[in-house]
Amino acid sequence: MSGKVVLAGGTGFIGQYFEAEFRKLGYDVVIISRQSGHIAWNQQSEIVEALENAEMVINLAGKSVNCRYTERNKREIMNSRLETTRILGNAILSCQSPPALWFNSSTATIYRHSEDRPMTESTGEIGTGFSVEVAKAWEQAFFEFELPHTRQIALRIAIVLGPGGGVMTPYQNLVRYGLGGKQGDGNQRFSWIHVDDLFHIILFLQERTGLYGVFNCSAPSPVTNRELMAAMRQAMGQKVGLPAPRWILELGARMIGTETELVLKSRWVVPNRLIKEGYMFRYGRLERTLQHILQ
Template sequence: MKIVIPGGSGQVGTMLARAFQKRGDEVVVLSRHPQPAPWRTASWDGKYPGAWAHEMDGADAVIHLSGRTVNCRYTPQHRKEILESRTLTTLAVGQAIAAAACPPKVWLNASTATLYRHSIDKPQDEFTGELGGNEPGVPETWGFSVGIGLQWEAALTAIPTPATRKIALRTSMVMSPDKDGVFDVLLGLVRHGLGGTQGPGTQYLSWIHDQDFVRAAQFLIENDEVSGPVNICAPNPIPNQDFMRAIRLANGTQMGLPASKWMLEVGAVFLRTETELILKSRRVLPAVLQQAGFEFIFPEWPSAAQNLVRRWRNLQG
């Protein structure tokens, strides 16, 4: 198969490119700043169809992952960059696919599980989940994130591609042992004695093990019956206090200092980020994946954390 990955030079894109190439697929990564890689890379501006558009012609699948990091303060300039890096690139990919003589059979486009409301009381899936943005008492920035997700998915459906199946990947936090990833940061807190409960601890965290993430992408490419929004997450979201405890146990760490909400707010200012990534309760379930027959290798966080800690240590030598 030929797999084209626009915006695939980051951690998640590299993870997918590595896996697809390992199984013998032809991989092409589109990047604004191409770097030497074991697979083929090509340059694109992420705004308009250019010379890169011919890569879509004859491809079997496209996995579009572009998007400026949300790990920043939501200043007006950053908000503009976050939105346009998602919507303009998605529209450009759609235009290239629509113009292809032999378009790809399937287009997986990144989206976000933060579309769902702040939910502690009940799980949110693709069929009965409630979109967020209007919850009473939550920060305005949370509504901004939901709006970004909605506009992102609207860009995916804006350009007709009748020969190409479309899937919006409503992805939760992808946990891998790679440097500077979410798990690497959390494990670093644990290793330095700071990996206690964050905020109230009752807020849920939706996650997916990196191996299941890759397998889910492969499954969706090969399953012709699935289209539309798909939650990419493990079937067992877990409260923050239990999530952090599992990392401590996997690492053999006895204690971790907790961080209260006000401490997180102050820390977020100094780190130039937002507390939404920690404090919003994401209790999301992968109903579409499971109904389609996908089986998780790591459905429970404690065993996933043990695997990730072991692999992280191996990467450290």
């Protein structure tokens, strides 16, 4: 394969993985990022030039939600997603030969807290609260663009697991220090996806030119928090894991500058559309995923 791929917000954990994999396939990879050495978000003409004749653009940009939800952080979380999406959409409108495909990140957190049933693209119920408002506004900004020559797909991404980064690091630390028991009551669902599957889903959807709209990107077998922590302990050879009741989590979250929602919200999300279209997950089970990442 050879062609051009544009990664917007491509310097984070997922972006770095994607860049390496696309280069292995022979793609020319162009990155838009706030970090120096790449095209900056305020360089409109360079962004348009990068998008010209690209096979696809993948937007992963947005301030991390791993922070306290202060008014300032909330503004930055929201604006960083809406602004980058609008910059890309306007740049695509300015292209002579626009990219054939635009993937925009969204989040599986768009669905309500669910311990009673799984959420699919067609039957999932949209939740309430700040992170849901962000997800809704983000998808709205994306689908507001009417692009006759560019297919648009929003990826409702679950928690991404992979070697060398992402959420694995804090979970590994908890287990390492004997704190890898259930969090809260342990019944909340944990929907996840291996970063390698996320990459292959993009290649899969690229080939199927009739598909567009919203796709849940999560492994087909979500687990409870209790099962997640047990699997982590087993993969790391740690016998003991003290549970963390909600009040301890609230305290700890304040100390390390994050929100308990990241751990306590029950995300029960299944990838109905991908399964229906025939996507075969490389990492469908958590145990195998953790073995691969931690070995």
